[in-house]
Structure formats: C-alpha cells, structure tokens
Amino acid sequence: MAATNRQFRLAKRPEGKPDRDTFDLVESDVPEPGPGEVLVRTRYLSVDPYMRDRMSAGKSYADPWEVGDVLRAGAVGEVVDSNGAGFDEGDVVVGNLEWADYATAPGAELTQVNPDLAPISTSLGVLGMPGRTAYFGTTAVADVGAGDTFVVTGAAGAVGSVAGQIAKLSGARVVGFAGSDEKVAYLEDDLGFDAAINYKATDDYRAALDEAAPDGVDAYFDNVGGPITDAVFTKLNVDARVAVCGQISLYNATERPTGPRKLPGLISTRARIEGFLVQDFSPRFGEATKQLGQWVASGAIDYRETVTDGLENAPEAFLGLFEGENIGKQLVKVSDPDS
Amino acid sequence: MAATNRQFRLAKRPEGKPDRDTFDLVESDVPEPGPGEVLVRTRYLSVDPYMRDRMSAGKSYADPWEVGDVLRAGAVGEVVDSNGAGFDEGDVVVGNLEWADYATAPGAELTQVNPDLAPISTSLGVLGMPGRTAYFGTTAVADVGAGDTFVVTGAAGAVGSVAGQIAKLSGARVVGFAGSDEKVAYLEDDLGFDAAINYKATDDYRAALDEAAPDGVDAYFDNVGGPITDAVFTKLNVDARVAVCGQISLYNATERPTGPRKLPGLISTRARIEGFLVQDFSPRFGEATKQLGQWVASGAIDYRETVTDGLENAPEAFLGLFEGENIGKQLVKVSDPDS
Numbered sequence: 001m002a003a004t005n006r007q008f009r010l011a012k013r014p015e016g017k018p019d020r021d022t023f024d025l026v027e028s029d030v031p032e033p034g035p036g037e038v039l040v041r042t043r044y045l046s047v048d049p050y051m052r053d054r055m056s057a058g059k060s061y062a063d064p065w066e067v068g069d070v071l072r073a074g075a076v077g078e079v080v081d082s083n084g085a086g087f088d089e090g091d092v093v094v095g096n097l098e099w100a101d102y103a104t105a106p107g108a109e110l111t112q113v114n115p116d117l118a119p120i121s122t123s124l125g126v127l128g129m130p131g132r133t134a135y136f137g138t139t140a141v142a143d144v145g146a147g148d149t150f151v152v153t154g155a156a157g158a159v160g161s162v163a164g165q166i167a168k169l170s171g172a173r174v175v176g177f178a179g180s181d182e183k184v185a186y187l188e189d190d191l192g193f194d195a196a197i198n199y200k201a202t203d204d205y206r207a208a209l210d211e212a213a214p215d216g217v218d219a220y221f222d223n224v225g226g227p228i229t230d231a232v233f234t235k236l237n238v239d240a241r242v243a244v245c246g247q248i249s250l251y252n253a254t255e256r257p258t259g260p261r262k263l264p265g266l267i268s269t270r271a272r273i274e275g276f277l278v279q280d281f282s283p284r285f286g287e288a289t290k291q292l293g294q295w296v297a298s299g300a301i302d303y304r305e306t307v308t309d310g311l312e313n314a315p316e317a318f319l320g321l322f323e324g325e326n327i328g329k330q331l332v333k334v335s336d337p338d339s
Numbered sequence: 340m341a342a343t344n345r346q347f348r349l350a351k352r353p354e355g356k357p358d359r360d361t362f363d364l365v366e367s368d369v370p371e372p373g374p375g376e377v378l379v380r381t382r383y384l385s386v387d388p389y390m391r392d393r394m395s396a397g398k399s400y401a402d403p404w405e406v407g408d409v410l411r412a413g414a415v416g417e418v419v420d421s422n423g424a425g426f427d428e429g430d431v432v433v434g435n436l437e438w439a440d441y442a443t444a445p446g447a448e449l450t451q452v453n454p455d456l457a458p459i460s461t462s463l464g465v466l467g468m469p470g471r472t473a474y475f476g477t478t479a480v481a482d483v484g485a486g487d488t489f490v491v492t493g494a495a496g497a498v499g500s501v502a503g504q505i506a507k508l509s510g511a512r513v514v515g516f517a518g519s520d521e522k523v524a525y526l527e528d529d530l531g532f533d534a535a536i537n538y539k540a541t542d543d544y545r546a547a548l549d550e551a552a553p554d555g556v557d558a559y560f561d562n563v564g565g566p567i568t569d570a571v572f573t574k575l576n577v578d579a580r581v582a583v584c585g586q587i588s589l590y591n592a593t594e595r596p597t598g599p600r601k602l603p604g605l606i607s608t609r610a611r612i613e614g615f616l617v618q619d620f621s622p623r624f625g626e627a628t629k630q631l632g633q634w635v636a637s638g639a640i641d642y643r644e645t646v647t648d649g650l651e652n653a654p655e656a657f658l659g660l661f662e663g664e665n666i667g668k669q670l671v672k673v674s675d676p677d678s
Contacts, residue, residue: 061607225602247603257600263564264586264596266614268400273612275605 008099023315039081042334046074046124047318052251071099094123125329126303133278134162141243142219146171154223156183158329179324205231244275304328347438362654378420381673385413385463386657391590410438433462464668465642472617473501480582481558485510493562495522497668518663544570583614643667
C-alpha cells in the first residue's frame, strides 16, 4: 500500500456560515493501526448538520473540534489491516472515523456491516444513525400514534423522511415541511405523506398548516427550528409532544436568535417539549436497527441518498446541507471497492 | 335575609394591564338556589393570576369571560340555604363561585370543608388549588428528587412557596426568585430555602444563579416567565425538567412577547419542558390534599396568607398580584361568621 492519505482538518472556526475556507485538505501518510486497532479504507463518509456545532468553541454535547484537528464523521469502509482488533481484511465496518481516505480506529468502536443485507451506504443513513434518530424521536420522544397529526421539518432529509414514514406506519396523519417542489412531490407521491409544504414557496406557514393539519398538531419532530417551528407551535393540540432533534436554521446564527416566546402557550396545551440525542438510546440500538431493516426489506420504508463523489468534495456536501440541496441522506463517496 | 347582594362583573376587556375600571361592582338581589343548588355566603374569595387570561377574548384553557359576566373565583363560604343539594345550613363549602357576597352553585360542584382541621381560608391556598398545583408540578411534572437543584419563580407566592418546600422535603437544593428583601428573608429564614434572589435588586440573573445554583439546575418550576426564565434556561443540566405553571410576567403584554430562542439549548441538555394544569390531576386530588394536610399539621410546610378586607377591594387584591404585593396566598375576606 504505497497510497498516500488525505485528511480534512478544521482550518479555522467559522463565523456564521462555514465556507470552503473552513476546511483544509492535507496529505499525510497512511496511518498504522496500533494494538487492537484496524486500518479502514473509507468507502462512504456521512456529513451531518450537527457537525456545525463542533466547529464552534462553545459548550455543546459533543466536544468542539480544535483548529487543526482532523474532522470526524460517521463512515463506512473496508478493513485493510487489523492489529489484533477482531476483524479480518475485507470486513466492512461502520463507526466514527475521520474525514479521510484511510483512518485507524479501535476495533471495539466499530460495528461490522453485512453487505449482503443492504447497500453498505445505508449503514450511514436509513439503517444507521439518522434512521435510529428518526426511530427513537418518533416513537419514544414524540410518542406518535394512530389518529395523531404528526408534523416533521426537514422532511425530505435523512432523518425527517424516515420519521415521517414511521409516523405513517403508526397510523398518524403526516405533514412535512421541505424546501422544493421536487421534495414535496417526493414526500407526497413516493413516501405517502398526507401533505407536504414547500416552505420556500410561502411565508405564511400558519395558513399552510391550517390546510395541511386542519385538526391541529399532536406530535412535532423538529429538525429545523425558527419561523416554521414558531408556526407549528401555534397549532399544538392539548397534550402535544415536540421532539427537538435539530435546529439547522439557527446553527449558523452569529447572534443569539430570538423569536416569539413559547412557554405561555404550553400551559393551555399542556404540551411537552423534549430535546434528545440518539446516543441516549444506545441500549436499544439493536431493536431499532432490526425494525428499520425489516421495514426497508419489506418496502414499508423507502429511502434515498444524495451521493457526492470524491473526498475532496466533502466540504461542498456538508455546506449543501444548509442550503437544503440533498434529498434523503447526504453521503460522500470516497472510494470504490474495485479501485 | 333582607340583605342585598353585590357582584363584580367584567366592565370591559383590559388592554394590557387591567385596572379598577376593568371591574364593575353591581348591587343585586340575593339569588335563590335552584333544585340541587345551595346558596353560599362567601367568607373568602381567591384571586389568582390565571384570571387575567379569562378577561381576554383569546382562546385559552378556560373560556373567556364576556363583558357583563359576573367574575368567578375559587371561594369558601357558608351554606345559608340548600335546595335538596345534600348540604346543611352552616356547612362550610369550597368551590368555583362568583365574586359576590352570595352565590348559588350546584351542590355537586362543591366540596365540604372541615373547619376543625385547619382555618377555612387554607382551602383556597395551601390545602386548595395552589397547594395542589405546587404538589403536582413539583412531584409529577418537575419530578424533583434528592440531589437535584430546584429553582422556582414567584417563590414567595401561594404556589411557589409550597413548591419550594415540597422540593426541600424531597432532598433538593432549593433556590427561589422573589421580588423583595422581605420575601427573600421569608424564603431563606422561615421556609428553609437554600438561597433566594431578589430579582428587583439585580438584572444579572445568570450571575445570581452562578452563586445560588453552582451545580446548575435540574428542575425548574416556572410561575413567571420572561428574562428570569431565560437565565434559568442557560443553566439547565442534562435531563433537566421544566414545569411551566404560569407566566405572570407576560400576561399583560399587548404584543406577542419575544425572547431568546430556547429550543437549540434543549438538544444538548435533553431537557423536557412541560406545561400543566392542576385540573388534569383531579383523580389524584385526594392524595395531594391528604399529604399537604399532614405536612401542614406537622409543621413541615409553612404557609402565609395576605388578606384584603372587603369584597369591594377584590380588584385591588387581584391587581396587586401583578405588582408582587402579596406574600403567600392572596385572599379577599368577604364576610365574618359573626356578621
């Protein structure tokens, strides 16, 4: 393996919206796995909105990256060397790796992927972290059930598209917000959403909800925040549940965002608002992956992927998330099995 | 009974802060109880912040009063006539009555009060709706326990003072916000709060909390809302619970109040925010009243009342709630047993 490695590092902390200069592509040697580690050749890299948070210095649930650090991401790849890590060469593994062609990781932190069950890219999407986030946010946090009206923002994204389909399977009326007519058609025609709203085609979200959710909102899965969320909150029914998964519309804010106060409205509705992180459900990951796998295999859950080709284009793939360029899971294809 | 009756009616809907002109004191005949009804002579009337909401036309959990309607309130009084309602003359009853010297009500909507167990006024305070609100908000919604830091606003009020004491009994560190040095002394010296903050003496609530709640906030019982709540939210710990009971600082707003957005902060904390109404816990009212009665009898829970004399002064008593003039339960004494 005479190959060289490439890694993306944090060039500087973004002020507001990150751009290409936030990232620094550096050539380096392919690393050697230490004892108990494997060397993985990356096949697909996941870019996710939460990564924006790690680029800032502020306190969050994930430690901030330091300037000069190699960026990390969910990634799936092929084991090319194992130093007593319990994997064989050729095994496909998924885990938290680097934005790189090659990365080492402790075997204990990786999970084997069976390429015969589903395309390996799904281990980063519908059968991976985004799918599990949708599963627990919808079933355990938003607690959706038959007869509920369920609203999801970022509805055409990796998490939202799965959340809406799970809500639909549980008997709810499902309404999604997405950012293009193409996405609206995808949600309504392909995924079976009862209604979808192109939030770029209106700014009267309340009127749009009057039509799409005439009986009000019982469960809300929020990936976006901001004015859409403000509108949904005005439609919450008694005992409504709100699962706060992400707030992508606010991640690039340079000042502390303000908006209408929501607490007064919670008293008459007795609504429950709850933030969550998928890792808090890790004892139940097996259950989620099994259920999602069955739904995908049976066709009950459909998924899409938007694949950007080439590690060097990972920053564009990441930045595109904030422009809503992806449908379904946004991936970066880093290498082919045959290359 | 040659007495005439006096009733307060809603003279007009307030714009912003209500004032004396919001109320109209009207003389009328003492009403006759219909079949199954009693005639009650009011002893004490309760004034509560939630009544502000009913004065507006907007949708809320309680139907709005119409202009000209007789205002209603929690009241305790003596049965002077029973028309087959299952009560005897002289019985003391509590229920939802009118702002009036005399009022009729169906016997089925009244609860008998034993004057030998505690002063009858407590049926409107520590052993009544405010006490039960504190009980369920603290134990069931904020779910406070040993080792938690518990913060309560409106801490010297009817609900807050009981909530803080219940939290203290469950082993929490208890911090209260109140609006005078006298109230702070009451909370710290008489009620055993670990710390109390006079919010009128500082506007740096975050700094005050750094000192009073150095380990952050695990459970928050909010009666007030606004900037104090904004500060508390910046201190929430992982898995914090917020019980939204009232938002008195916002009730007189003439425009939709805005403030810092809180949803982004809920993700890293996985905090749960929940509005509640005490009536949702009505199947458990017996449990609450019994437990509160035991605590009051044993001295584990202390209470105070601020009593305004004379039905004609009920508007001033109500308006004083928004100025924080009361310590403990604000009551209006309408009549004496011997008068």
